[in-house]
Amino acid sequence: MTTAAEAFMERFEAMHMDEESELSADVVVVGGGVAGLTCSERLLRARPELQVLLLEWQDRLGGRLCSHKVGDVTADAGAAWVHGTDGNPLLLDGLLHEEDILPSSGHNIWLHGAADGDSCSFVRSADDDLWERRLAQLGSAAAAAGCAVPGKSLQEGLRDTEATLGPLSEAEARRLRLLQLWFGTSAEEIGMLEWDSEHGSMGDYPGPHAVLKGGAESLAKRLAAHAQRRGVQVRFGEEVIRMREDPAGVVVHCRSGLRCRATWAVLTASLGVLKKLGPDFIDPAMPATVQRALSRLQMCHYNKILLEVTEKAAARFPVWADIDSRYFWQLFNYWPLNGKALMSMASVIPEVQAMSDEEAREVAEQLLGLLPGEVLAVHMTRWGQVEWALGSYSMSTKDAEWDDVRSLVSGMEGRRIRLAGEHTHEEHQGGFHAAYLSGIRAAEEALQGLSGPPKCDALHLGKDP
Incomplete structure (x- = not known):
């Protein structure tokens, strides 16, 4: 029917x-x-x-709300997230309902790190408090500078904070990777104006961030x-x-x-x-x-390696895992949420679009420590090459x-x-x-x-x- x-x-x-x-x-x-x-x-x-x-x-x-068949599973190749469920107009207007969503984090994990109860490979530490102080200092500097901010990058702003807060720790570097994924580009390209406005409203809504069941x-x-x-x-x-x-x-x-x-x-x-x-x-x-x-x-170049893996492989990972590599910085695992043996590795580096799917498979196996035969199917998104989009989203x-x-x-x-x-x-x-x-x-x-x-x-x- x-x-x-x-x-x-x-x-x-x-x-x-x-x-x-x-x-x-x-x-x-x-x-x-x-x-x-x-x-x-x-x-x-x-x-x-x-x-x-x-x-x-x-x-x-x-x-850009589109799906792609990866082996036997269907994955979100484009936009995937309901960024905050409290007060979100899609829910308020009845286009989405509570039963449509799968909360994956208690709040904006990209900007605020892991919330209590989140399924993550990383937990909150004292360095997260230091990172929050660093961001508050950045926001104050951006707001005070006002019209003088254009031309200055977030990376430059972070360097300015080292005089009082010291260089970034390993945990802070992880938070920076998450933050860059939120903005869809590197800290060298993120503007301080973007940071000031985003630090105020975040571009999202309060509450859990979620994917859609369908x-x-x-x-x-x-x-x-x-x-x-x-x-x-x-x-x-x-x-x-x-x-x-x-x-x-x-x-x-x-x-x-x-x-x-x-x-x-x-x-x-x-x-x-x-x-x-x-x-x-x-x-x-x-x-x-x-x-x-x-x-x-x-337009930014947020792209994903979408992986269908064996159930045994998917069960080894939490929902969220940090990846410390040159090109890929985060793993999202659907298995704990909906029982789909589907995982997604995210990157905002434009050069990854030159990878073939087979090369993407090899990268994923290496970074995640997957065994031969555990990757069943793979698809690499390349939004910068899609003629009707030419990028993933604006920044x-x-x-x-x-x-x-x-x-x-x-x-x-x-x-x-x-x-x-x-x-x-x-x-x-x-x-x-x-x-x-x-x-x-x-x-x-x-x-x-x-x-x-x-x-x-x-x-x-x-x-x-």
């Missing part, structure tokens, strides 16, 4: 109309990830009479099912190559030759894709404030300015084309709850825009409005 999500995809795959070269809608949404699906559904929830057309480059919905793609299927009920029209396999805006509306051009005319458009392409497309992808070009922000923000570099993420939204005010996605949510940048919240915001902007003309004449610009 087909699920609602499968029926939805079958229904709209059949909507491909090769003989047509032009479609019209009230709103065109580019991208069927969390932001695009949320925006589309919210538009029709508010105004069921609207014609909402969603253009998706792939042959599936969900974006995998992260189950959330995408749930969003797709909601879109089906609202009547969102979906076109698969449509790569958007140009968007043109004029006082009458928006024309979206696809590589297939399809043109879509609309009153309003929402672009949810990843930051990596936006950077590759360049400012002239949208005509008139995006304002200079948006272009400058795009140039400073970056602020050491050269970023404090309002760069906000500028991606505020800089497009007065335009009929708006941006959405995890890279556009200032407080929760990087997580799929950020994509969800940005989709809600983009729908609200569209509803306001459809009720009247843009607030200012930004269509005759070559410079900032």
